[in-house]
Each structure stands twice: as structure tokens, then as C-alpha cells.
Amino acid sequence: MGCRCSKLSACCWSSDQNGSIPAADNDENEEKGEVDDLPAFREYSIETLKMATSGFAVENIVSEHGEKAPNVVYKGKLENQRRIAVKRFNRSAWPDARQFLEEARAVGQLRNHTLANLLGCCCEGDERLLVTEFMPNDTLAKHLFHWEAQPMKWAMRLRVALHLAEALEYCTSKGRALYHDLNAYRIVFDDDGNPRLSCFGLMKNSRDGKSYSTNLAFTPPEYLRTGRVTPESVMYSFGTLLLDLLSGKHIPPSHVPSHVLMGILHGADAVPLSPLGEACLRMDLTAIHEVLEKLGYRDDEGVATELSFQMWTNQMQETLTSKKKGDVAFRHKEFRAAIECYTQFIDIGTMVSPTVYARRSLSYLMSDMPQEALNDAMQAQMVSPIWHIASYLQAAALFALGKEDQAQAALREGSEHENKKNATS
Incomplete structure (x- = not known):
């Protein structure tokens, strides 16, 4: 009370905080x-x-x-x-x-x-x-x-x-x-x-x-x-x-409700989130990138892909080259380049990879293109319906779009898929 500072002035910081703050000079x-x-x-x-x-x-x-x-x-x-x-x-x-x-x-x-x-x-x-x-x-x-x-x-x-x-x-x-x-x-x-x-x-x-x-x-x-x-x-x-x-974390406040910032479980059906789920909730895109990079393409195993002889002889090398270039750009966080290379891979159409869709989805998020990120996350789920990564990325994109209720539903879905996978592995 009685402080006459401007809106952004820090003169009202409490003096009993750990560590001193030097006073401003004249x-x-x-x-x-x-x-x-x-x-x-x-x-x-x-x-x-x-x-x-x-x-x-x-x-x-x-x-x-x-x-x-x-x-x-x-x-x-x-x-x-x-x-x-x-x-x-x-x-x-x-x-x-x-x-x-x-x-x-x-x-x-x-x-x-x-x-x-x-x-x-x-x-x-x-x-x-x-x-x-x-x-x-x-x-x-x-x-x-x-x-x-x-x-x-x-x-x-x-x-x-x-x-x-x-x-x-x-x-x-x-x-x-x-x-x-x-x-x-x-x-x-x-x-x-x-x-x-x-x-x-x-x-x-x-x-x-x-x-x-x-x-x-x-x-x-x-x-x-x-x-x-x-x-x-x-x-x-x-x-x-x-x-x-x-x-110490990036938490866009318009995307996160108060009960999350307070660490309070919300509702009777609240499900504790895994580190990946928490990263999507916080919109910590760097943490999501680390998870996808470490995961690699392990979750693509079992995805059905039919390759004709013509595809092997005429297009396979071009397809694999586009994907390889995209992976290098993704690893080095060159997300615009990753989008371009993964788009070439997808457009060629000889192979289907939910992981490529997931990586391009995150690259879109990193490039402030949340609608495109949501579209790719949904494509990944169409290819692999119970893949928790796809649901989590949908949640992150929906948070970026300001669709809180839909994002929370996608988080719950991702958590359920992840828990089932962990229970059977």
C-alpha cells in the first residue's frame, strides 16, 4: 500500500527474499x-x-x-x-x-x-x-x-x-x-x-x-x-x-487452467499424467521433442505398408532420402526444413509412418502452426488408433488453439492408451 511505482516497476519486491537485488543507480x-x-x-x-x-x-x-x-x-x-x-x-x-x-x-x-x-x-x-x-x-x-x-x-x-x-x-x-x-x-x-x-x-x-x-x-x-x-x-x-x-517452466497461462497451475487433480476421474503428458499440458515443446527423438521409429513396428515392385525400383530411394533428411533436420531442431522434407516423404505416398506425422506435427507446433499440427496428429491416430503419442500431440495442438475442453479430453485419452500399453508391455 502506498507504493507509487509504475506498472512495471519492481520497487515493491520483498526485502526478505534469498539473495539481494542491487538498487538501481541514478x-x-x-x-x-x-x-x-x-x-x-x-x-x-x-x-x-x-x-x-x-x-x-x-x-x-x-x-x-x-x-x-x-x-x-x-x-x-x-x-x-x-x-x-x-x-x-x-x-x-x-x-x-x-x-x-x-x-x-x-x-x-x-x-x-x-x-x-x-x-x-x-x-x-x-x-x-x-x-x-x-x-x-x-x-x-x-x-x-x-x-x-x-x-x-x-x-x-x-x-x-x-x-x-x-x-x-x-x-x-x-x-x-x-x-x-x-x-x-x-x-x-x-x-x-x-x-x-x-x-x-x-x-x-x-x-x-x-x-x-x-x-x-x-x-x-x-x-x-x-x-x-x-x-x-x-x-x-x-x-x-x-x-x-x-x-522455471514455460507455461502459457491462457492455455492452462488454475487447477493445473496449483497442482490439484481435477474432478473424480482425474488421471495422473506421465512426464510426456505433463509436457503436453505445459506446452513444453522442447521436452516433447526430446521424447520423440529418443523414441525414434519403434512405435511404427507393425504398421502395414504394401510396396509394389515398381515402388521399390523407382521411388523407394527418393522416399528414404526425404525421410532421412527430415530426421536430420528434426534432430537439429531445424523445424522448417523438417516440415519440408517430411512433406516430400508423405506426398510420395509409398510408405505410411505415424511417427513421421507425429514429428511433422511437433515441427508445425514449433513453427506456430497449431492447426496444421492438429491435422497431422489426427492423421497419426488414423494410422495407429491407440497410439498415445498421437493423442498427446492432439492435446498440445488444441491447447495452442485455445480449445481447453477438447485438449483435456485428448490428454485423458492419451493417458489411458499409455497406461494400457505399459500394462501389457
Whole structure:
């Protein structure tokens, strides 16, 4: 009571939490120091950025989805030895060069210690690139969801929340209240391990330069009605990130009911879920991917496939090659490439594989295409009617589509099939 902080300020954090949170320095001193430390925003030539990234070499890619992603981020180094990150947009993005330059220049005026600041851009021909400070210590998603040694410490989670609140408040004070797809992949860590908010999300997010969101897992309810990002959308996404920080898991709140978040069994017929079922309930796509990768094609055994002599001689090699390429892309989490290769395998039609449908279903989910994911999960169930994986993937797709009741029914069905399989194996 009596707190006069802004909506995103963290001044009301309890002081008795484990681990201290350093107080923020004087704003005037901060901004002065930041301006002195960073060069002014500038335009780079495409040749300069090619040289900095060794010709946009594959080994310099640092974005989550690799070279098949629509927009790829590379690490690089300028002639003055400053390390940079370069985001290269798809050639169909930002057709209006003037609009791109105006947007980049506006974001490039921001300078704050809580941001991975925009240093410049490139706009030559069809090329649209952004240049930012390089953050070498991975994303919050990597540290929070994919840790191997130990989970992120509680005091560090609080620090991330504080720095994120300060970053959003700073941007709002400078007239940049909209932030696109605010999620754990947008928070990166600098050389000293301090959390920074990527400035990429401050750029408008579509071909026409308007304010859209692209990731269904983080979509606020009002976006489904209006199709636009608003300041309220950013508040919603900030709350989602707080939930991630508190739980250490990615749980899109619009997809999960309160009794699940509380760990309460729901109803008389509630069935405890297996780890895979829990992953589908939480929409933890990384965990689902690990399960499918470890399972391989064991559950395809017994699926009837008739192959004519002509198929063996003329099409089999092409079929197997498409599937093999899809499996390599799936293993390396290059989900767009996996979709393309698995589609070739399916369209050839010489072999039927529920596992391929399941893998393409998850690849669609990873690419924010939940309806296509649901269609593939249903196809997998048509081929193998009592396969629990197919039911679980339907549940995950239905959660992504906001169909809570149907998703819960698919979860129960998957759990029943899995329990029966375990009982007979």
C-alpha cells in the first residue's frame, strides 16, 4: 500500500527474499554513462556486415532456429574489434525501405544498460539488416528451461524480472511502449551475466510495418480479437515471463487452467499424467521433442505398408532420402526444413509412418502452426488408433488453439492408451 511505482516497476519486491537485488543507480548518471560507452546509431554497408560475419557463415548463426528461420541472427566482429549481432531479415520482409530505416533509426536512439542496444542497420537493395551489441551468454530460455547442471538461482530470477521491468519502463518513457513477442528468448545475457532485453522486439513485426505478434504461445487474448499488439499485450507477456521465472517452466497461462497451475487433480476421474503428458499440458515443446527423438521409429513396428515392385525400383530411394533428411533436420531442431522434407516423404505416398506425422506435427507446433499440427496428429491416430503419442500431440495442438475442453479430453485419452500399453508391455 502506498507504493507509487509504475506498472512495471519492481520497487515493491520483498526485502526478505534469498539473495539481494542491487538498487538501481541514478537515472541521469546511467544514461550519461551509456551514451559515452556506445557509438551513435549508423548505417552499415552490406559489404561491411558480410566481412564482419565471414560472409554470413553458417557457423556464425546464433538464432534459435538456424539458417532455415525466416530471419537469421549472426555473430560478427567489426574492424574495430567490436563484437556485434546481425539480424538478417527474409527478403520479402520490409519492402518499404523508407519505413524500415525510420523504424530502425527510432529504435537506435534508445540507449540503456538493460537493453541489447541497436547500433545500426543496413538497407541496400532487398537487404534489411539490424546490428546490435553482441550478448555472448545465451538466452533466458536456455538458462531457465534447458539447464543441465543446476537451475537458475532464485536471486538471479528476481534480478531478471527487475531488469526486464526497468527495460520496458525505459522504452515506454522514450515512446516505445510496444514490444513484440516478449518471451524468454528475447532476454539475453551480456559478458558480465547481466540480463538485457533484445531490441529486436521493439521493431514492428510485419511486411507492412504494423504492430503484429507472431508467436501463438505468447499471444494475449485481445490479440486474437484485434490482430494487433497493444501496451496491454506487453503487460500480459510480462506476466507470462514472471510465471516462467517463478516456475522455471514455460507455461502459457491462457492455455492452462488454475487447477493445473496449483497442482490439484481435477474432478473424480482425474488421471495422473506421465512426464510426456505433463509436457503436453505445459506446452513444453522442447521436452516433447526430446521424447520423440529418443523414441525414434519403434512405435511404427507393425504398421502395414504394401510396396509394389515398381515402388521399390523407382521411388523407394527418393522416399528414404526425404525421410532421412527430415530426421536430420528434426534432430537439429531445424523445424522448417523438417516440415519440408517430411512433406516430400508423405506426398510420395509409398510408405505410411505415424511417427513421421507425429514429428511433422511437433515441427508445425514449433513453427506456430497449431492447426496444421492438429491435422497431422489426427492423421497419426488414423494410422495407429491407440497410439498415445498421437493423442498427446492432439492435446498440445488444441491447447495452442485455445480449445481447453477438447485438449483435456485428448490428454485423458492419451493417458489411458499409455497406461494400457505399459500394462501389457
